[in-house]
Amino acid sequence: xxxxxxxxxxxxxxxxxxxxxxxxxxxxxxxxxxxxxxxxxxxxxxxxxxxxxxxxxxxxxxxxxxxxxxxxxxxxxxxxxxxxxxxxxxxxxxxxxxxxxxxxxxxxxxxxxxxxxxxxxxxxxxxxxxxxxxxxxxxxxxxxxxxxxxxxxxxxxxxxxxxxxxxxxxxxxxxxxxxxxxxxxxxxxxxxxxxxxxxxxxxxxxxxxxxxxxxxxxxxxxxxxxxxxxxxxxxxxxxxxxxxxxxxxxxxxxxxxxxxxxxxxxxxxxxxxxxxxxxxx
Numbered sequence: 001x002x003x004x005x006x007x008x009x010x011x012x013x014x015x016x017x018x019x020x021x022x023x024x025x026x027x028x029x030x031x032x033x034x035x036x037x038x039x040x041x042x043x044x045x046x047x048x049x050x051x052x053x054x055x056x057x058x059x060x061x062x063x064x065x066x067x068x069x070x071x072x073x074x075x076x077x078x079x080x081x082x083x084x085x086x087x088x089x090x091x092x093x094x095x096x097x098x099x100x101x102x103x104x105x106x107x108x109x110x111x112x113x114x115x116x117x118x119x120x121x122x123x124x125x126x127x128x129x130x131x132x133x134x135x136x137x138x139x140x141x142x143x144x145x146x147x148x149x150x151x152x153x154x155x156x157x158x159x160x161x162x163x164x165x166x167x168x169x170x171x172x173x174x175x176x177x178x179x180x181x182x183x184x185x186x187x188x189x190x191x192x193x194x195x196x197x198x199x200x201x202x203x204x205x206x207x208x209x210x211x212x213x214x215x216x217x218x219x220x221x222x223x224x225x226x227x228x229x230x231x232x233x234x235x236x237x238x239x240x241x242x243x244x245x246x247x248x249x250x251x252x253x254x255x256x257x258x259x260x261x262x263x264x265x266x267x268x269x270x271x272x273x274x275x276x277x278x279x280x281x
């Protein structure tokens with residue numbers, strides 16, 4: 001995975017225990033400072049367009065249309081100074097999944113917002129991985145927070161609620177209605193989500209990537225991503241993974257992504273400023 005990541009630094013990655021693997025990530029440092037501006041540049045440069053646009057629209061973007069589409073994508077996310085909202089966390093998970101696991105976004109949740117500042121309910125990411133055996137459906141959950149335990153407290157009941165039968169069937173219907181027919185795995189995904197497909201079979205093809213951010217004193221303490229930093233923050237990552245496992249119960253495979261931050265509020269403000277600039281391109 002390390003070579004696949006374009007920006008984030010890998011602290012640890014493990015697929016075991018099989019019911020909930022763990023990946024620890026860091027934004028890294030430059031010239032003794034945490035990389036706030038570079039973080040924002042990476043997210044928007046690499047991942048904004050296919051996060052905010054329908055599959056068919058994204059595929060039609062070229063050099064001539066790129067500035068207009070970038071502006072449209074930035075406006076789709078939201079037009080407000082409310083930095084407590086979760087779209088940035090959803091964009092971050094979107095980018096992590098694409099780079100770390102070569103997932104393909106199946107739908108753009110943001111595209112289907114009813115209004116410029118409306119939130120969109122449901123899973124925070126809908127991606128797929130395709131191989132010779134079929135599709136693996138990745139249904140993500142995110143808490144872009146500054147406190148780890150608050151993030152766990154809020155995300156666990158959402159995970160459990162989202163895998164209740166009635167909710168899941170309703171969400172599958174909503175996802176099916178939003179899949180772009182030009183999506184390369186349209187037929188397979190529609191079949192997987194069909195009401196006639198047993199949830200027993202669907203659950204075998206699902207992974208829930210859970211991304212939790214939080215402010216860490218260890219990130220603020222260090223000024224360089226090196227062996228000393230990794231050795232000191234790794235026990236924190238492992239302890240938080242264990243704390244999450246003790247709380248969550250889910251009938252499908254989960255993979256936990258932890259991204260400790262230096263200052264979530266400062267990162268949010270940096271992202272918001274960058275978004276405002278992109279809206280004026």
